[in-house]
Amino acid sequence: MISCIDVVRRHWSTRVGDTVLLRLLRDMLLFSCAVTVFLTVLQLRRDCRRGTELVIERLDQIHGSAGHSLSEALWRLDRTQLELELDGILQFPDICSASASENEAYADATRFSVTSGECAPGPVISRDYPLVYRIDGRHERRIGTLHVVATLSNLFRALRRTVLDTLANQATHTFLVSLFATVLCRLLVTRHLASIARSVSSYDYREPPQPLLLHRVPAGRRNELDEVASAFNAMSMRLYNAYRDEHAAAAEREARRVAEAANRAKGAILADMSHELRAPLNGILGYVQLLAGDASLDSRQRSHVAAIRRSGEHLLSLIDDILDFARIEAAKLKLEIRDVQLSALLASVSEVILIKATQKGTHFRYTIAADTPCNVRADEKRLRQVLLNLLDNAVKFTDSGAIALRVTGAARDAVRFDVSDTGIGIPADQLTAIFEPFQQVQGIAPRAGAGLGLAISRELVRAMGGDIALESAVGQGSTFSFELPAAASAPLSSVEQCHGAPITSDRDSDGAHDDAYVVPDDELDALVALARQGDMSGIQRWADRVASRNVQYRPFADRIRELAASFQSARITRLVERQLARSET
Helix, strand or coil: CHHHHHHHHHHHHHHHHHCHHHHHHHHHHHHHHHHHHHHHHHHHHHHHHHHHHHHHHHHHHHHHHHHHHHHHHHHHCCHHHHHHHHHHHHCCCCEEEEEEEECHHHCCCCCCEEEEECCCCCCEEEEEEEEEEEECCCEEEEEEEEEEEEECHHHHHHHHHHHHHHHHHHHHHHHHHHHHHHHHHHHHHHHHHHHHHHHHHCCCCCCCCCCCCCCCCCCCCCCHHHHHHHHHHHHHHHHHHHHHHHHHHHHHHHHHHHHHHHHHHHHHHHHHCHHHHHHHHHHHHHHHHHHHCCCCCCHHHHHHHHHHHHHHHHHHHHHHHHHHHHHHHCCCCCCCCEEEEHHHHHHHHHHHHHHHHHHHCCEEEEEECCCCECEEEECHHHHHHHHHHHHHHHHHCCCCCEEEEEEEEECCCEEEEEEEECCCCCCHHHCCHHHCCCCCCCCCCCCCCCCCHHHHHHHHHHHCCCCCEEEEECCCEEEEEEEEEECCCCECCCHHHCCCCCCEEEECCCCCCCCCCCCCHHHHHHHHHHHHHCCHHHHHHHHHHHHHHCHHHHHHHHHHHHHHHCCCHHHHHHHHHHHHHHHHC
16 A cells, blocks of 8 residues: 555656646645745734734723722722622623732731632733822822733634634635646647647658647737747758758769769779770771872772771871870879970961861961060970860861961960951850860851860860960850960060071961971981881981971971871871972972
């Protein structure tokens, strides 16, 4: 039995300690009881003081009403009359004893005293009043004392009943008010708090949030619970959106990481396959070159051989672009930054562009401004590749008009390159997209190429410390510009101060070329033999030897060296044929 009671008591205490409503009820009852007791004590003291004052006032009234008759009876020593008077005093409420006695100062032998009633046990109040007798109607003399005793038992019994009634009434009132307040708090607050707690405990930020709705009678104005519910709904939605965004971002990062890893692996493989891809194709082109020199071929066969050569060269160009882009993506592109002579570089570039411009009947011109530094800090091979890519695109997209390459000095000790044309132009919404890999200008007839030239050129320029800018208008042409650091040298003020090359060179459809320096025929014949054999190392040595013979041969030698590095034996042969044709004129 005791164990069951203990279990119930512990369960009840736990519920009381854990439940807000029960704690609220308990605290309200305790506080109300304390207030009730305090107020009851105050009322008890007040009633006790007032009751005592009433008793004293009654004693004073007794003295005032019976004092004269008692004085007359005491003066006459009339015991019977005194007893009657004192018995009358005992009839007053709470009076338990009364006595009248002579004043000791006037007693002869025995003090005269008359007493009526007995002093009751318990708290009492006693008062002594003087009994005064008027002699001859003039002189007053105190002849005795009236001693009256009043009990407080009735007062205390009344106070006890009052306290019990007050406590009972206040306890009932307090309990009912506390119970009503608890029920009201349950209906208005705690049941909604419990609903909010259940929603919070079951909330999962990874799932779409269910709106928290408080089941209550709609009110005209929002209160704190409505604000809490709205804040929770907003917070849960923000957390879910943040989780969803972070989950999507994490998935995107993982996909990007996997794609980048695969792309790096692909780029590394392609970058390592440079020789394996180009060597067989160069061998094919070498045999095609040998076939082209066979005098026994008729015109139809020569046409087929020429088609094979053009297709092979185009395929080799695409392979070179893809390999370059793969090296860039795989971060395996190595640059050799050094001082590059501008005049020699531009002369070698113009040799290549002249052929294509001549085929399309396009006017080509390049210019070096007088304030341009002699040298630029760059990788010569890659800078030549960038210029050739930009100029090749200009030729490709310019059916008629002019193509220009202008080199000028720029601020901050830099050299500015501008490649402009009067071609079809590029729409404004494609000025950024064309620099992406495998992208070409949309809305026009497809042109040859894989769409890698501009992407490679931009990355190469960035690797050398610059960036390509583009200005274009549809139907008016385009201008590609970039700047590279200048080498520490004096500005170009005359031809002789740099490389002996002209500052301006015009290229037209007739192939007129006033800055060409013809290499001797014997050297050209040796070069043709090396090209037909596919001996690129021998061609490199030939270029070094020719460049050392005469400074004027350097542009041609540099171009041959570049073509040999790219295994362009067919282009070398065509360039030699052009030089031989010029030497004959």
